[in-house]
Amino acid sequence: MRENHNSLNQILVKLFNDILKIEEKFLCRGEFKSLTMSEFHIIENIGIGEGKTMSETAKALKITSGTLTTGIDNLVKKGYVFRKRSTEDRRKVLIKLTEKGENAYNEHYKFHEEMVADTLQEIPKDEEEVLIRALFNVDRYFKKKYKL
Amino acid sequence: MRENHNSLNQILVKLFNDILKIEEKFLCRGEFKSLTMSEFHIIENIGIGEGKTMSETAKALKITSGTLTTGIDNLVKKGYVFRKRSTEDRRKVLIKLTEKGENAYNEHYKFHEEMVADTLQEIPKDEEEVLIRALFNVDRYFKKKYKL
């Protein structure tokens, strides 16, 4: 029992750092070298589709709207995002991916998908289901306990 | 199959962001409010015991030694760490936790332990083993594939 706790603790810490570094290393290069991880994060969060407001997006990313403003400023400069005032409520700003932005989104998505596909290949089929169920439990529990 | 990949993808992204924010929110307060997450990370990595060198620690944290130097500067100022030249090789600097540093280390450790304990409580015993094995596989695979 205690044994398991220690293992899980250690492996989680390791996996965490490793995944962060992998993403950074393999994503921010090639076509999208000019993008930082935070910017990829913002792009991932805006997603394909109808456009989100600033506050919605800031809340989802758990950053202040001031921080998001400068992030979006840069992404607009770099041509990945555009702003558009909402017509129904002119205080609101809708942000939306340009075509270039959608390409970056897809790249990010593909990277994750490959990482997951490669990884699942390594573990037996029956463990796969358990892993996914366990992770969902973990997340549900976190949300409840820490009121995210 | 494809279904599983998508689920795992989404849940991993969510878990990641959530855990990062939880740590930040719950750790950097109270007695250790003056510590940032990066500083907690450094402390975690130095650990209890005989003292690590700068380069060892920088490598483990996957940051440059310049970055670590400023990190340690701050931790020394705040009283969590002290430096000591190695006597056998006077180029080397050994860093070691002060008593205050060890308290912070234990706090961090306890936080992780509780998080894991709480979480494992939520999943059935037989899934627990599978989860841990799966995560070890994932990490092993990452190291191989991405040459960490």
Added chain:
DNA sequence: CCCAATTACTTTGATAATCAAAGTATATAC
């Protein structure tokens, strides 16, 4: 033994991410 190359660390100069608080414009409510 000495000097060239290597290693270990620090410093410097630059950039990015972040926050809190103040500022601006629009909407809502009484």
Added chain:
DNA sequence: GTATATACTTTGATTATCAAAGTAATTGGG
């Protein structure tokens, strides 16, 4: 119609980070 609330941006500050240059100690030929 004004006061309050909401949505966003700006400002000023701090922290984390890197690459490259600098300093000091060690090591390995000759």
